[in-house]
Amino acid sequence: MRSSLLCVASAAGALAASVKCTRDQFQDSSYAPNDVIERDFAIIGGGAAGTYAAVSLADQKKTFAMVEIADRLGGNTATYQDPATGASVDFGVQLHLDDPIVHDFFTRLNSPLGPFSLEVFGKPQYYDFAKKVAISNYTRGTPGPDYVAEVNKYPFVDDLNKLPNPVPADLLLTWPEYAKKNKLSTASTEAGLYWPATPGDPLKTTALAIFNDGNHIELAEFSGKAVKNANSDNSLIYRNALAELKEHIFLKSSIIAAQRSTDRKGGVQLVANTPTGKKLIKAKQLLVAMPPVLDNMKYFGLDQQEQPVISKLSGKHYYGGVVNNTGLADGIAYTNAAQDRPFHVPGLPEVVEIAPSSHPGYQFYWYNSEEPKSRAEVESAAKSTIQWLQTQDKGNKKSEPQFLDFKDYSPFHLTPPTKDIADGWYGKMKGLQGHRNTWYISALFVVGSTQIWNNTHNMLPDIIKAAQL
Secondary structure (H helix, E strand, O other): OOOEEEEEEEEOOEEEEEEEEEHHHHOHHHOOHHHEEEEEEEEEOOOHHHHHHHHHHHHOOOOEEEEOOOOOOOOOOOEEEOOOOOOEEEOOOOOEEOOHHHHHHHHHOOOOEEEOOHHHHOEEEEEEOOOOEEOOOOOOOOOOHHHHHHHHOOHHHHOHHHOOOOOOHHHHOEHHHHHHHOOOOHHHHHHHHOOOOOOOOHHHOEHHHHHHHOOHHHHHHOOOOEEEEOOOOOOHHHHHHHHHHHHHEEOOOEEEEEEEOOOHHHOEEEEEEEOOEEEEEEEEEEEEOOOOOOOOOOOOOOOOOOHHHHOOOEEEEEEEEEEEOOOOOOOEEEEEOOOOOHHHOOOOOEEEEEEEOOOOOEEEEEEEEOOOOOHHHHHHHHHHHHHHHHHHOOOOOOOOOEEEEEEEOOOEEEEOOHHHHHOOHHHHHHHOOOHHHEEEOOOOOOOOHHHHHHHHHHHHHHHHHHHHO
């Protein structure tokens, strides 16, 4: 065997040799005994998919090591807790489907569930944040029977693992084009453009992406079949998972080199950079539970089958935060609605909404952009919007907003280009499952934690079986 190994990182459209790793990185003798970790499974990413997989594997007496780049578990579930007042504000994942897998997972992790009411989102008031004008006599549309009839035509949109090839041509139209062709009402057309936390410009988004987001599960949730943590703390399940499994989890850590065998017996070897030094993780199977965009996968040595598929994947830029001392009324959702764009869709970049929380005096906001933004840029935009809104109602007070927490959700809602969807991208991505002992369990084919947990649950038997070969 050669004295050195090449860990291949990918550049757009080509394989590029960018990181040379010495053979010693993958030798036990290069590490202290406690830094060589042999497990059944390696999990990269501790969001909804990774945490569900870890808990499920532990319950089945399987061993694992998890590597998570953040200092916590939970991914896009984000909760601010005020140590002074005890207030708890969810500003990421807001709700879950009232479904057995949700009840089981929350019960397993000692987190109480309660009903979710849409009233929590507040009464909407509409403003054009860019032009700084109120939008009067306007109410945003909600999905009607015509929307439901359209989504019922495509039962596979809930889970793009089931997407047929060829993809129905209508689904590759932009949403306004689809709505016009299929004669959707204005209300249903608007509803499709405004599913919560829709990143990017909805006017440019395909009907497939709109239906994948606003699918049967989402319709059920927004029809009253939704639950949340009873104390407005959806992150509790992740804190409890970390407390239970922390000896197997490396936070603030990342993979810097990898070898993945083409045969089952060879498994995978990963070099992890952790706060306590480098670790060699040797596992039978690898679960990629982080967004598998090219930048995240650059140290995994993508081969000629993987690179052309994964290189097509990208996400959008989306941000959120928690603020108090806004001077704004509680119970009001201050919502951005463009005065002169189709269907009142705001331009980008812009604050999406200043929304109320379940604790008076605390609000959270979301911010949508086509380009990456810093925390300072996002909070500056939110502050400017809040201070203008203070002038729009006599009941509002002039005050200095206090920004308490922030979350960058990027890359958000992963998708390939439309032309690649037409070329069978989802089938090709599905074909990578198990290739080189690697499985992809993050939000690629579904959106929403409930669906991610169900998908992970359904995939785990095949992943466990592969480790036993």
